[in-house]
Each structure stands twice: as C-alpha cells, then as structure tokens.
Amino acid sequence: PDHIWTIRGVYIGTKSIYDDETPLIALDDRYVNLPVHQLDAVKAILADPKLIAQIKRGEAGFKIETYFQKRFQKQCYSAVFVDKDAD
Numbered sequence: 001p002d003h004i005w006t007i008r009g010v011y012i013g014t015k016s017i018y019d020d021e022t023p024l025i026a027l028d029d030r031y032v033n034l035p036v037h038q039l040d041a042v043k044a045i046l047a048d049p050k051l052i053a054q055i056k057r058g059e060a061g062f063k064i065e066t067y068f069q070k071r072f073q074k075q076c077y078s079a080v081f082v083d084k085d086a087d
Helices: 036-046 049-056
Strands: 009-013 022-026 031-033 060-069 074-083
Touching: 009 036, 022 036, 036 049, 036 074, 049 060
Parallel strands: none
Antiparallel strands: 009 022, 022 031, 060 074
C-alpha cells in the first residue's frame, strides 16, 4: 500500500466482458486493469494535457487501496493517483 507505481500511460479498453469500457494503466512491464468506477478519472486524465505531460515525464503515479466489492463479495483494489514529486 505504500509503494508508488509509476504510470507510463492510461487507456480505455473496449474488450471487457463486463463493461463496454474499462480503465487501464500501463506500467513499465504490464498493464493494470482498474475497476470500472475509476473510468471517469481516467477519462479526465486523458482530457487534461497537463496530466498527460506529467505522465510522459514519469512524474505521475498511483498507490493501491483496498475496498470491498459487494457485486462479487470480495476484497478488491483500486488506484489512488499521486504526484510522484509532491512533498
């Protein structure tokens, strides 16, 4: 939970079996599927040139946060976006 993962890209996938659109984050070596409730946050990032530039400079990151998903009755994970250079 304290590790900050560097975001290399954000995307909206269209191949999900559950939803028409699904938010994704690219890391150095893999893609991370985010929960659909974070779709609006990813769309906001993609619409903001300053945030895109921050990602390209390697300054954007995220931490992992847990939550309980009632639909699947299990503990799940979401991303908490952070500025890697913030104090």
